[in-house]
Amino acid sequence: MESSVTTPQLQPLIYDIGSPGRLGVNLPECDVPKVELPAALMREELPLPEVGEVQVVRHFVKLSKLNYSIDQGIYPLGSCTMKYNPKINEDAARLPGFAQLHPLTDESGSQGALFLMHELQKWLGEISGFPAVSLTPAAGAQGEFAGILMIRQYHIDRGEGQRDLILVPNSAHGTNPATVTMAGMDVLELPSNDQGNVDMDALHAACEGELRDRIAGMMITVPSTLGLFESTILEVIATVHEAGGLMYMDGANMNALMAAVKPGALGFDVMHYNLHKTFSTPHGGGGPGSGAVGVNEKLAPYLPGPIVEIVEGGDPRHAEADVGATYQVARHAQGNGGRHTMSPLHQPPEEDAATEPPLYGFVMPEKSIGRLKAFHGNFGMHLRAYAYIRVYGDSGIRDVTRYAVLNANYLRAKLMATYTVPYPRYCGHEFVLEGHFADAEDVHALDISKRLMDYGFHPPTNYFPLIVPEALLIEPTETETKAELDEFVAAMESIAEEARRVPELLRLAPHTAPVRRLDEVRAAKDLVLCCAPALPRQYAGD
Amino acid sequence: MGDWKTPAELRYAETDEWFAADGDVVTIGITDYAQDQLNDIVYVEFRDAGDAVDAGDSFGEVESVKAASELYSAVAGEIIEVNSALEDSPETVNADPFGAGWMVKIRTRDLAPLAGLMDAAAYDAYCDSR
Numbered sequence: 001m002e003s004s005v006t007t008p009q010l011q012p013l014i015y016d017i018g019s020p021g022r023l024g025v026n027l028p029e030c031d032v033p034k035v036e037l038p039a040a041l042m043r044e045e046l047p048l049p050e051v052g053e054v055q056v057v058r059h060f061v062k063l064s065k066l067n068y069s070i071d072q073g074i075y076p077l078g079s080c081t082m083k084y085n086p087k088i089n090e091d092a093a094r095l096p097g098f099a100q101l102h103p104l105t106d107e108s109g110s111q112g113a114l115f116l117m118h119e120l121q122k123w124l125g126e127i128s129g130f131p132a133v134s135l136t137p138a139a140g141a142q143g144e145f146a147g148i149l150m151i152r153q154y155h156i157d158r159g160e161g162q163r164d165l166i167l168v169p170n171s172a173h174g175t176n177p178a179t180v181t182m183a184g185m186d187v188l189e190l191p192s193n194d195q196g197n198v199d200m201d202a203l204h205a206a207c208e209g210e211l212r213d214r215i216a217g218m219m220i221t222v223p224s225t226l227g228l229f230e231s232t233i234l235e236v237i238a239t240v241h242e243a244g245g246l247m248y249m250d251g252a253n254m255n256a257l258m259a260a261v262k263p264g265a266l267g268f269d270v271m272h273y274n275l276h277k278t279f280s281t282p283h284g285g286g287g288p289g290s291g292a293v294g295v296n297e298k299l300a301p302y303l304p305g306p307i308v309e310i311v312e313g314g315d316p317r318h319a320e321a322d323v324g325a326t327y328q329v330a331r332h333a334q335g336n337g338g339r340h341t342m343s344p345l346h347q348p349p350e351e352d353a354a355t356e357p358p359l360y361g362f363v364m365p366e367k368s369i370g371r372l373k374a375f376h377g378n379f380g381m382h383l384r385a386y387a388y389i390r391v392y393g394d395s396g397i398r399d400v401t402r403y404a405v406l407n408a409n410y411l412r413a414k415l416m417a418t419y420t421v422p423y424p425r426y427c428g429h430e431f432v433l434e435g436h437f438a439d440a441e442d443v444h445a446l447d448i449s450k451r452l453m454d455y456g457f458h459p460p461t462n463y464f465p466l467i468v469p470e471a472l473l474i475e476p477t478e479t480e481t482k483a484e485l486d487e488f489v490a491a492m493e494s495i496a497e498e499a500r501r502v503p504e505l506l507r508l509a510p511h512t513a514p515v516r517r518l519d520e521v522r523a524a525k526d527l528v529l530c531c532a533p534a535l536p537r538q539y540a541g542d
Numbered sequence: 543m544g545d546w547k548t549p550a551e552l553r554y555a556e557t558d559e560w561f562a563a564d565g566d567v568v569t570i571g572i573t574d575y576a577q578d579q580l581n582d583i584v585y586v587e588f589r590d591a592g593d594a595v596d597a598g599d600s601f602g603e604v605e606s607v608k609a610a611s612e613l614y615s616a617v618a619g620e621i622i623e624v625n626s627a628l629e630d631s632p633e634t635v636n637a638d639p640f641g642a643g644w645m646v647k648i649r650t651r652d653l654a655p656l657a658g659l660m661d662a663a664a665y666d667a668y669c670d671s672r
Contacts, residue, residue, distance in 0.1 A: 462608075463609060466609055520582070520607040521607060521633070524584035524585070524605075524607060525584045525585070
């Protein structure tokens, strides 16, 4: 197959395209007195690009073409939920009232932002079935850390500080055991059965054996990292609760559950949300994460703070009126190419001279595990997640989940004819293939992924979960149309044929990317760390 | 399937380590099947010579371009030697897992746990079933 994709060329550095004296801007006359800088701070060699405006623009546009982003096409990186990020989120985040709000502004001057955070706490609570939410964790792993610290403190306060074991299935995200270790507890790994579910015999043995009194809880991802809903989840939860442990849900895969299943109603005690995945705030180099945590009444006093609460009465109708206005969007991404009709983000309740809006304030929960992040978490992400939920509304959020699950099952069903699907049952928002063929022994999952780049697609997640040989974890998300999915299927089928006919094509791929196959061994072994030289001592630290 | 080597004289753990006893000293490494599954190994780290390990304890870890894995000892005792040459050339584990790719030597007072491990035929069957 000859690809129609043209190969973008690597670009010279901006320093190498200028010429001495060329300027991008003409600076105005200096209107303050000139002062000589200390001689020790002056540098002879200080490379600055000397380029005109058009060169700068072309340079960065060319560089941007070397990248691949969700704005270009499907990005089926399993477990990462690389959905399209609606541009209205960015509009909201750039509203000057939010963008220019200083984090040290006192509460009376930031009621709008506090209102928004309070609403987001409530909505996340509603979506997950938890009565209390903290937005402060900076990303998913910090949300996990918060959750496990809360579980630990809960046991200590009940005089059961000996509970130091967290059960983790072997299909878990690597962050789960890492979190347990960071929190000073120990991991007890549980095997999966041939259905991809937690092995119930092993769970019962752990919860009813000699370790029973040491069990602090369990961390589990639902759907699992195999993309499968734990069909025995209620028994799992009951078994761990029976042993005195608490249940933590890793919310990384919440895109398969929204408005369909409430983790709180299943019996979970705590979960984290990845606002940057499920609620479309840009991630993967495009922005910071946000790992809000939701808890039930047992753990609410331990939430990391500060959280936003109504600190002084006011008329609740002010908030209610605003929440009640549902902003329905042109149904859904699928079918209309991801376009949204915009509704106003903020529609204040009708002014009523007789009533005052409530006063929002920051509160530290009674037995809080403390602060995890400066100020109030990644507020810009809260804002985007708020805009996302607001735009979709409750029925739109349900459609997000339905289409995410439908798209994944469509791809799975289509690809089952060509690839081995180790767990051939309905999946959630993602599924695993085995990226190898009995009659093409030298071809591995990595080769298939690299070859996909030649077809113009971002590769899926490779070699995860670890329990599937040559795993390719594929998550199309709800924002892809059937046409886009069909193109992806066609590419995967074509690659499977090439694997048998011309395996070299795969093993040497990519052929059309700006750089060819990278030497992963060398990249992992020969680290080159470069740091700018430190300032002379007399100027450091002042 | 089954094109990996499994020397008949060794004992094998479900976590893919091999064990060779010589008197009271047990040499440990990872199997050919394990190195093949891991793909290119880029990093190894072992506990120090002189450290005591219990049966079932981790004695180090191995990292490849695909995954990082703990290494477990089936026997209790004292680590008397580690193969520090692997730190600079971890790819030796891929090239010669049962020879130059050995990892640690442990002096033990109790060789009994080795009897509970798999022999070569059982390990081959175990790998085939995975």
